[in-house]
Amino acid sequence: MHIAITGNIGAGKTTLARKLSEHYKWDVLYEAVEGNPYLADFYEDMSRWSFNLQVFFLNSRFSQAQKIRSMHYQTVVQDRTIYEDAFIFAKNLADTGMMEARDYQNYLMLYETITNTIQAPDVIVYLKADLPKLRRQIQKRGRDFEQSITDEYLLNLNGLYENFAQHYIDGPLLTIDVNNLDFESNPEDFGFIIQEMNKTLGYR
Template identity: 30%
Template sequence: MIQYKYIAIEGNIGAGKSTLAKFLHNYFGGGLLLEEFEDNDSLKEFYENPDFALNAELQFVLDRSHQLYRFHQQVNNFIIADYIPLKSLIFARKNLRLEEFKLYEPIAKKMLEGYPQPDLILYLDRSIEELQENITKRGRSYELSMSKDYLNSIQDGYENYLFEMVNVPILKVKAKEIDLRKPAQLASAFQRIFQTDYATAVRNVDLKVLMENTTAI
């Protein structure tokens, strides 16, 4: 039996969060909550001009709040998501000036903390080179100029703040071990993960070993 009601996948830009969320939803069902950002015109402007950072971050908070409100009007006994509601704070710490962040933080918390929060987080760990490769492959024009330094800063943000922001188990998974060419074995490995009752802590999960020592479902 799956021990968790709300599983969120997190990681840097290009880590493969949405791909894994869709895969897990296909096997385990439940409600699927995917991050919406294509309509955030301020995000595209921010990538061209950092002066639009506050506009972009405030738009994210508004959009996420509206999406979460709509999503939780439905009854979902099990949820797979490709982000945590409070992820905005990780990016805002990097993108905003200190005085802007002091203004932004209480607004974001007020608008996002009231919604259900995950009880398990899968953190996808990828090298910066792998992230850049994935970003290039998916071909979003406004992301193609993203620098290695920016991705490094977001990676540092996750390492420094994600593990302090939430009080739930966080499982670090090497994203390159997620082998979608072996879907049955992969699903079985995650089933074993979801059936395990983890204490609140950050721990590494060797997905490759789990896939080699599991029975396909």
């Protein structure tokens, strides 16, 4: 199976992907953050680097999708989905004027060409987190380039995530409200997520 974790910056996707892979003995594919040649520049000047960054992430996600397809007999948990690139991050940049309309249309044509060749995840897990939770997590992990992210930017993304979750029709989507959960440190909180995962996956 292909299990994908989705959610805003700081929602806990990477941590959950790691813990699920350890619990279920699944393979895991992480988002290309470390070593990303555009990310730090993007947070300094979003308008200048938005298209470059989104194309980099789109290519990275497509490469992961191809790898997942080649792993026929293994279950893989993926940190973030290709859908978020187009319908949340790139859309937000276009909506707020930080990506030119012609660049966004060019991006969408490339996105559609790519997604026509790949399959949707078997299950998407959406980690729902409000602004205070996101802020605490961003501060906790201490990436310098993320400290300049504005509240408005995060709130815009949250709105687009909610819209995406409500209208997603390509497979099961499990929503987990993580505002009051500490699944990294609290075994009971992680156990709750495992219970929800088992119900969604049909495990007993």
